[in-house]
Amino acid sequence: MSIKTFLMPYVTKHMLSHESLLKKRQSFEKKRQKAQEPHTIHFFHQVDDPYSCLLAEALPVLYRKFDVQVEIHLVEAPGDAFAPERQKLMIYSRRDASLLAKHFSLNFMDPSEQPSSELILKSQKLILDHLKSMNALDQLSRISQELWMDQNKISDSPNPLINNVQLQDHLAKSNQLRNHWGHYLGGTIYYGGEWYWGIDRLYHLEDRLLTLKVQRDFNTSQFPIQTNYLFPPDTLKPHTGQPKQGQTIDFFFSFRSPYSAIVAPRIFDLAKKHQVQVNLRFVLPMVMRGLPVPMKKRMYISRDTAREAFFRDIPFGKLNDPVGPPTERGLSLIPLAEQLGCGQKYVLSFMRGVWSEGFDAGSDRDLKKITDRCEIPWNLCELALKDEQWRSQAELNRTELFSLGLWGVPSFKINNLAVWGQDRLWAIEDELFR
16 A cells, blocks of 8 residues: 555545535635625626536526625637537437526526637627626526527627627637636636535535525515525425336446545436336546546536535445556446345445545555445455456447446436436436336
8 A cells, every 4th residue: 555545545534524615615714804804695607608607597586585795707618628528428418408498497508509700709808898797697598598598689689889809808718717716617616715606506605605694685586596596406306106017227436536536326226216227338538538627627626516416315435446457446346246136235345435434446455445335255355356347338338328428426317317426316216207
């Protein structure tokens, strides 16, 4: 065991703990109060990003609920290192945003193509024209929706006052600020040292603002979602009746994916609840398939996963990164575990071991701890570790994942629905009952 492997679980346990997060929030709040500064939310808006469009529609409502200031920063798309499958990302994000819009009663429909570069440019300038106005958020929401769903209004609107030089200067400064604060995507909010991406993470921000007691007098009847949150997390809602029999869920996952780790117990529980079969479709991690995963992306994913795991009461954080041989060794035992009827139990044991207990799956000692919990004989494991046939299955799974228009994990397929993300179980359950 290397020094890095030995120390990593203890470093990450501290770094990703909820206590550390709360201390950072408290430290920021003390500095804000000392400087007598307002609560300021920074919104990084990418006009050709559907998730940004959804968030732009949500922000005026959030502003009416909380006593905050909102600063709008127009940004460009992330670089290739952060979007290795850009064409797939554009197509999927439109489809996924339509699903989210329906779920949250927002206004977005997939137009089946990206806006033209001319309309993107004009929309950016129109937004900047209104940046200092009293109704900047409402104008942002209006222009964003017109760009995606009513482009004639953008085309027919008067020429913006902002020129190309001013726009490029704004974009450069916003891109630099986003990078300085540690992110890479549009459709993101930054508040007090913490990032919130898209509609799916707004409830974390709402929790934080509610704790600070900065809400205004807010009439919930102005908005159709009647809960403590404007945009609730993906807790599953009750369904009447029984789902149609014979349905199966394909679960595409990687042992190196923290999001896979925190969704695995939930997808298995969902399937058990509705007596549905789950097919384990394991793939190699992105970085082991030659796709880049830059440090900023890894850090955001780790912190976001820790925040999501804490909310769902899932152990996470004392991790030992299984990249390389530990993942390969873990995957090689899945066929054996499935033959013995304990595939799901083994996946959960491995995920828990490397992501919350700090096990080094590259060592026989720790891998045996993982398999012993599933009552898999170690002598059979030693034979399976020498068998390379799992690689062809992983490649078949990857090929099918790509055929669905997806490339990352965790992803799921049920019937004709294919979704990506640990926060899409509501969509899977809706499809079960559809």
